[in-house]
Amino acid sequence: MSANFDMDALRAMVVGVELGSFARAATQLGRSQSAISMQLKKLEEQARRPLFRRDGRGLVPTEAGEALLSYARQIIALNDEAAAAVGNSAGxxxxxxxxxxxxxxxxxxxxxxxxxxxxxxxxxEVRAGRNYVLEEEVQAGRLDVALAFFKAGSSTSGAHVATLPLVWLAAETMRRPGPAEIPLVLFDHPCLFRQTALQTLDRQRLRRRMALTTPSLPG
Incomplete structure (x- = not known):
């Protein structure tokens, strides 16, 4: 018998992955963390296979979880569209x-x-995502508008809103770059800030090493 996935559980899954934290998802959805955990467990029971694996202090989707995540976004979009069409959104x-x-x-x-x-x-309805993903979501009609970072002069389908400077952040005790490798904390690939930082160091011929990489701000 085919699984009948719970809509609220699917929404919790999507929001948690997009925010990079199921604790944040609980806050945004107005639920407790224990309620979110129960919904994720319910999804795994319905799928009859693990959908998440622990990575450090958080959870990341398994291969099966990634597959369900793609469908979950489409299901939620159709559900919300149907609700709006029949007036459940109260105007x-x-x-x-x-x-x-x-x-x-x-x-x-x-x-x-x-x-x-x-x-x-x-x-x-707010969704978090990488810059290139947000642009794709707008082009696909899954988002109405997005605010994203792009390199000056790059070809995008959006409108330029503002120009912001990039700065380096370091501990007060860190010494100026010398022959030693500079330890870096960066987002994983692909990332505009990562690419710009590495290109800048290469131009200055400064040695570096990856001390930490992370897929999101919470890590």
């Missing part, structure tokens, strides 16, 4: 917004608060 307009994880803790709460005050009948 509220839904804006699907994509953002890099950089904005979630510092920028998003204040901006969404102001937006809610100005558009009280609107519903904002």
């Amino acid at each position: 509220a307009a839904t804006v699907r917004l994509g953002l890099p994880q950089d904005f979630f803790e510092d920028v998003m709460p204040e901006v969404l608060g102001l937006f809610s005050q100005q558009r009280p009948n609107s519903h904002v």
Whole structure:
């Protein structure tokens, strides 16, 4: 008999993976962490195979989890579209917004608060993702708008909003670059900031080593 996946559990899975943290997913969805854990366990029971594996302090999808994740996004999009079509959204307009994880803790709460005050009948659905993924999601119609970083002069389908400087961050005790290798903490590939940092060091002929790589800000 085919599995009948729970919609709320699928949504918890998608939000948790996109935010890089199921604790953050619990906050965004208004549920407890234990409730999210139970929903993920329920999904694995329905799938009859592991969907996640532990990686450090977090969970990452297995091969089966990645496959289900792709379908989950489509199922949720169709569900929300159907709900809006039959009026279950109570007349509220839904804006699907994509953002890099950089904005979630510092920028998003204040901006969404102001937006809610100005558009009280609107519903904002926020998704986190890498820059290139956000652009693809907009082009595919799965996001209405996204804010993403791109290198100056690169060809994108979006509009230029602002230019921001890149800076190096280091401990106060770190010495100026010398013959020793510079330890780096970077996002894993592909990443615009990673690429720019490595190219800059190469131009300066400075030696470096990867001290830590991470797929997201929470690690």
